[in-house]
Amino acid sequence: DGGITQSPKYLFRKEGQNVTLSCEQNLNHDAMYWYRQDPGQGLRLIYYSQIVNDFQKGDIAEGYSVSREKKESFPLTVTSAQKNPTAFYLCASTLGSGGADTQYFGPGTRLTVL
Amino acid sequence: GENVEQHPSTLSVQEGDSAVIKCTYSDSASNYFPWYKQELGKRPQLIIDIRSNVGEKKDQRIAVTLNKTAKHFSLHITETQPEDSAVCFCAASIRHNFNKFYFGSGTKLNVKP
Numbered sequence: 402d403g404g405i406t407q408s409p410k411y412l413f414r415k416e417g418q419n420v421t422l423s424c425e426q427n428l429n430h431d432a433m434y435w436y437r438q439d440p441g442q443g444l445r446l447i448y449y450s451q452i453v454n455d456f457q458k459g460d461i462a463e464g465y466s467v468s469r470e471k472k473e474s475f476p477l478t479v480t481s482a483q484k485n486p487t488a489f490y491l492c493a494s495t496l497g498s499g500g501a502d503t504q505y506f507g508p509g510t511r512l513t514v515l
Numbered sequence: 516g517e518n519v520e521q522h523p524s525t526l527s528v529q530e531g532d533s534a535v536i537k538c539t540y541s542d543s544a545s546n547y548f549p550w551y552k553q554e555l556g557k558r559p560q561l562i563i564d565i566r567s568n569v570g571e572k573k574d575q576r577i578a579v580t581l582n583k584t585a586k587h588f589s590l591h592i593t594e595t596q597p598e599d600s601a602v603c604f605c606a607a608s609i610r611h612n613f614n615k616f617y618f619g620s621g622t623k624l625n626v627k628p
Binding site: 497 | 516519521547549551556557558559560561564604606614615616618619620621
């Protein structure tokens with residue numbers, strides 16, 4: 402649990418602005434994920450990464466970008482192309498990139514468009 | 516891809532009663548089924564999980580059952596307490612070459628004292 406941190410906790414974005422959400426883990430996990438959660442809905446996968454310098458699009462990648470330069474870090478950028486970004490964003494990680502591994506979540510970032 | 520459906524969307528029970536939440540999945544290749552509890556504005560936390568090689572798993576008041584033939588799995592909470600009130604999510608994971616998770620839409624569980 403406490404091994405995954407996200408910042409900031411709250412973030413406000415103006416029209417046409419890019420913002421970056423931070424996700425860091427000290428669990429030595431290989432795989433990392435970004436999810437979006439809207440009120441009353443389940444989690445939808447934005448991007449995921451199995452190893453450093455590699456990542457794949459999830460189900461709702463349009464308007465988002467990621468990088469995985471370090472094993473511990475998987476930042477998410479919400480670009481101006483994402484027209485409805487207001488949501489709760491959750492980062493997660495699993496030990497391995499294959500097999501039935503438990504997924505652990507960060508505390509989340511709530512993004513609001515002004 | 517995988518499709519996970521969860522029912523009911525809301526569930527109100529009296530303290531001490533049992534609660535059952537059911538999820539169905541579509542892909543027979545799914546092999547790992549976790550259940551998460553999420554309080555408002557907080558991170559999801561693992562309640563219990565089950566892998567496809569077993570049919571049932573129990574941890575004190577909480578149990579999960581899996582029916583691979585019918586492609587459904589259920590969360591059972593006995594002797595519910597007000598502290599159990601939260602949104603519960605199920606998920607299914609398919610092991611191909613990566614552990615990708617598919618989530619249900621959630622059940623808002625309300626335990627009335």
